[in-house]
Amino acid sequence: MLEKNYNPQDFEEKIYQDWEQSGDFKPDMRQSGEAFSIVIPPPNVTGILHMGHALDETLQDILVRYNRMQGKKVLWQPGTDHAGIATQMVVERNLAKEGISRHDLGREKFIETVWKWKAQSGGTICKQLRRLGASCDWSRERFTMDEGLSRAVRKIFVSLYKDGLIFKAKKLVNWDPKLGTAVSDLEVIQQETVGKMYYYKYPIEGKTGEYIHIATTRPETMFGDTAVAVSKENEKLKHLIGKNCILPIVNRVIPIIADDHADPEKGTGAVKITPAHDFNDFEVGKRHNLPMINILNEDATLNENTPFAGMSTQEARQKTIEKLTELGLMEKIEDHPMVIPYGDRSGVVIEPLMTDQWFVDAPKLAVEAIRVVENGEMQFVPKSYEKTYFEWMRNIQPWCISRQLWWGHQMPIWYGSDGEIFCEETEEEAYAAAEKHYGKKVELTRETDVLDTWFSSGLWAFSTLGWPDDNEYLKTFYPTSVLVTGFDIIFFWVARMMMMSMYAMKQVPFKKCYIHGLVRDEQGRKMSKSKGNTVDPMETIEKYGADALRFFMAAMETQGRDINLSESRVAGYRNFATKLWNAARFCEMNGCKLPEGFSPDSVKLEVNKWIVAKADAATVEVTRHLNDFRFSDAANAIYQFVWGTFCDWYIELTKPIFYGENAEDIAETKATAAWVLDRILVVLHPFMPFITTELWNNLAERKVKLIHAPWPQVKAMRPAAPAIDWAIDLISTIRSLRSEMNLPASAKLHVYLKNMSSDSAAYLQDMQTLVCSLARLENVELFADGQEITKDMVQNVFKEGVLLLPLKGVVDFAAERERLNKELENLNRNLENYARKLSNQSFVERAPANVVAEEKRRQAEAMENKTKVEEALARIVGL
């Protein structure tokens, strides 16, 4: 017996445990069928589930469950990411509470501490994914720092290095002074601010009294200036080219050079060149062979190459201005809108800094990654995202992969005492290589830098499947079927996976990439902790159940759009679950069981034929939409069928049968209802796995678990059952009339139908009892020819004829007149439209014949209806 109330908290967790313990998420490797696989976008170990995950994982789980039911060999590969910077920050913060810094511990101890932390609190998000119902094969859970994955990282690194695709270079990189590491371009957020533009002047060497005027937003960097650039085209200033000027305060002589980087229209036309601290100036410096003077320490304080060593850039800026003012060189300061780079993790200002770093030759790797998208081997869904992808890939810069952190994959690089580099997968191999190189045993020191987290994530699609070891999983499930992720990590992850996979596997990592939007708050604002508008999915699940949240995500997911989280809507889908629950209870109470060997093709009652056909139609629709990744269409199709068709009509239509006495009809209807309900549970299962499973288990003894139940294959559409649609139309018309005319619910009405076709007459005969019961009529019958229409009869157009409703003084005739007039107006408007169209010569000539015919048919129909309404109006005019 089902509980009276739908209470998801009673069974959701229990059901999940059963799935996991029974191994229901594992692919059946013995089976020969087609494979379907997804690798989860690995959440950070430090992560807790947010609504973005809830969306992402729900979509994946729907696909996974759907394909599993399609009988495929299905693997959803789970795991987490070591998230270098994020995790190191979390652990450092914890240590800070005890007043310890990571330097107190030392590298080795610190890493131990991180592993300990991971063991204790790293699994939160995986527990939460289970609560959401994610059917990942947890027995295969991976971590980017696992031994296996680390081996993959080392192997790829060495291979890339030996292929010349990884190189070391002293370059200007984005330096995060708080974290003390380089970061990639993607990890830098450009933020608009109103800063200042400082105007001052440098004296020209030799001649007194002549100056070159400079504008800059960062005066403190002047100590790193090694030139001033002027454009050759600059008529006013070009005479200064070739002369020298004197850098004030430090009184260093620097040349005035010709370079087109200096735009005569901007600023003063003369640009100070600081090659070691500005990306553009770096290029200028290279062109002119300028010295590069580094003026910053790793914590972004000024160094001993400046007079303000130890000061922050802000302090130094003030000091510089003061000094320049004292020297009478300061001219003006203006407000200036500008963008300032910030570290996405640390939130501090990023400084371009000259350091030794390691780079991946992304432009080379991008070639293949672009090609396979161009030729469709990997398809973005929606397609429009490939533009974004191409745009970025075609302009890609070398990827800085070294990080001066402790937590991460330490690079497999060893140095000889003379700086010779040995890149090998293991220390032993490195030493062997060194011995070969030097001709004797030598000591090596290992590179301390670790790799960017995204380096290992880039291998995720094959490293999690056991690469580099050749194995059955890799063979079966690579390339994976589809990657589901948000547009915000196309560059971070999708692009890198494409590059790495094409390099290592010569095959795409996934055949399709489904990109979804962001989950925003109810007003469409981005959710953020600082705004305080985040919603914890766990709380939503607690309140409405995981099924409701999942269905919400599916129903709202339309391609290429963000989702606004709406609690009332989640509540609505909880109500949907309640509705289904109660419908199942109705079936249970009426003893609906599926008899052995029941075939929906054998049903005789019109109503049963009808629901079977509708169930098939809904199934076809859901299937088609899921195949096309149209989640909202799929969800709405099943929603509409369950609520609008099964509950609103079928159950109501079966009541007269169940409360009647025809044993044969009752038996057939019980069987059919049970069959349809089972169909609902199967088709709804990918969306709402918990309630469907709970009902599946409770309603009958089952030979197969719902999670493995076969997805229905609808071969041919069953014939429709027109009598039921006809009856529904009639019932709705009568209900509408009752409501519009304010007829009391208790009033038992007698309805006549006039001028009915023979089909309609036949339908009426079949449906008479049903219609009476659902429309609360005393009777409904054909209006005999020659019978007189009395004055108290309300008339309403129905199908090809007229519906007559005698009202012995229960009705307000003024209101009725108004209603008829309104209808007449409508008809007139439509008729005008039809007339206009049909009198249009070119329409009649050029539109397809069936369209024209349809238009004519509608016109004729409207004409008839108009006559009927006018007659009815004339009839009641005196009442």
Add this chain to the structure above:
RNA sequence: GGGUGUGUAGCUCAGUUGGUCAGAGCGCUGCGUUCACAUCGCAGAGGUCACAAGUUCGAGCCUUGUCAUACCCACCA
């Protein structure tokens, strides 16, 4: 500066190739509890599909422009 979206009912949004597309949910209004369900039922109101021009026999749907709005990339010394 370059690029990509979005603008449809009070709100949040569907609307796949131009011709049953003017829709859903919530909200609102009226009526209704004899037992599947008030986490409900029945009925209803409400929209010049941002604006303008164009293509077409026919335009939320295609083209161009305008306005509004969101985001991405690059850069502004």
